[in-house]
Amino acid sequence: MGATKKVDKKLEENDYDPHEHRNVKIPTTNTETFIHFLKASIGTGVLAMPSAFSNAGYINGLILTAIIGSIALYCLHLVINSMYELCKRKRIPYLTYPEAMTVAFQEGPPVLRCFAKIATPFVDGFLAFYHFGICCVYVVFIAESIKQIVDEYLIVLDLRIHMCFVLIPLFLIFSIRQLKHLVPFSSFANVLMFVGFGVVLYYIFVQLPPISQREAFTKVTRLPLFFGTVLFSLEAVGVVIAIEQNMKTPKAYTGKFGILNRGMFIVLGLYMGLGFFGYWKYGEEAKGSVTLNIPQDEILAQVIKIFFAVTTLISYALQGYVTADIIWNHYLIKKTTEKSNLVLYELLVRAGIVLLTFLCAIAIPDLSLFLSLVGAFCLSILGLIFPALLELCCRYSTSYGKFKFHLFKDIFLVVFGIFGGVIGTYVSISEIVEAYN
Template structure:
């Protein structure tokens, strides 16, 4: 987030973080509400995101109905790409933080070597097949993350430069990188929908004081806080993670590297759960129903997913640009454009509200998401090519 604020400026970054956070939260709400409505119409307890897209398009405007058949595969492709992108970033993040500590206390190894060392443990943690079994580990990751943020903020606020020393508004051409990074940081549509589908009381997910609003409020304020003061502290030297900016020669700073490396390592399995579930349940499980090697093949598939993220992480170890690319490429569509399309289709044609305000609002979201996809992806790819 400090690097994102460097691209946007202090004032523009702060305002935009809250705006993007509100848009992301709102789009998740309309997606969940649309899923509830479709479930009632179909008399089924749960619909996945791809199933919801297909059912919605079948009931929407006539010119969209022809895309209903291929829509699940399109949503799955974006979902898998995004979640695998997160996993790639996580591998780079963990390896980079471990390297900083190892360079000081042990031996200076290339970050790619640390990625290779991490490969075995990542495969093993991805063998956990039940989302509920990952919940305690995720809670542990949350706790130690807050400890790590507290220590990081200690370094940020030590000898903090004046706010006036930083740009209030960044260069316009860099703003799309801010949008991509912030979308990546704030949006987690795949995991959120998976969590909502696995809750004991799904009704507590939505609402003004539901799980989603509470969680997103904390996250948006936290990210704006870290981004603002992290940029004030480090300015143009802000790296892809603020943990990489803190001193690399102090034990307390090294503890932050280890804390976040552990937290993100644990979170890898949660993020990997979504693509694994899609690939296995949608495209493989039914074909292997009568096979006595079904469990072996599932574990091989899980191993293959980890190997794929490992290879991609080796190919582009540019943490900040990687984050911005996947944020723009996938989340502008999954988190904004697709929920708006589903919302239009579910309430088409008689439930769009007075003066068709739902239609107008959703079209604006589709335009915003599409621009974020096109401009953000192009800019991020250009920046990645230039960095090499």
């Protein structure tokens, strides 16, 4: 009798397809989703790849970028597939990443069920902090781009002074509370970014030095910085999940030749190519953004720096939206008793976020070190550890496969994420302390 009930329950789950019950007001087509994926995945992080390769060597860099990218892609599949499976079991159209973690812990091994109550705020916290870290990096990037132009044509000023000048534009762009109102700005930013990449590649390919002048491999002690930077540049777990949520045909997202795989193949190729040739061109002199390596005295180069600065300013509003949405809509709005001034309070929260990113950027204005710290600390958890735990718990009530393959694989990913995160964070903090002592 018990076996019959289990079979009936399994058939009931299989009859329910969450994709068919989603109610998306303005769904995106496959082509639009593909464009969104590339836009979300190819940001200013790609400009840091030559600096990342300087911490690994050109052979090491190519191999390890491919490995890290493949693992990151696999973990994205774990998250999306596990969320789909949990939605089938609960017979609901959609679960957010934090909600899926909570449900998974509730259904997972008994030793992990105690984490169910804190899963949602914990995942929310890491997502908010990660995007906050991105905004800090963007403040530094914008200020450094402007500084190079002002230093060349007007007056030499400290980088932190330029960060002060950037504050007002950041306040203005971040006061736009609805994503749909940012669409025209994002479209304009995409055009500028495309032109900018073309010009950067032009400068890279002019008079490449002999490859023998560059190291194929570097010291193992420098690899954690590489790990943090590449993970920061490649991973966009929150945005990738949000894109899938708004699709008209979400089944086209995760197939063997789906949007996720095809998009990541292009992204990975671009990141490896720019990292390899950028390091070949600039070697150990590669800076936290390759735009800081291109000539100071050429008008075209200066125009491109302005392009990237404007693009990053707009991207600041997009990335910061995640942090503001979590802090305000998930937590603070529930505690606000005076409902008549909600817009004012939200704007004050957003202004506070801008001010905090500014202060953090002032404290650590080294772009490459900041990239490594945020990537190693946040994304090792969001992009490696949590996806593995999500699948481990999701499969607990069904099967881990032959020889418990999925169990050991998930444990390996958790250990790999912990090791990479701890070592990468320690090295990044050590480098920051050494740089500012």
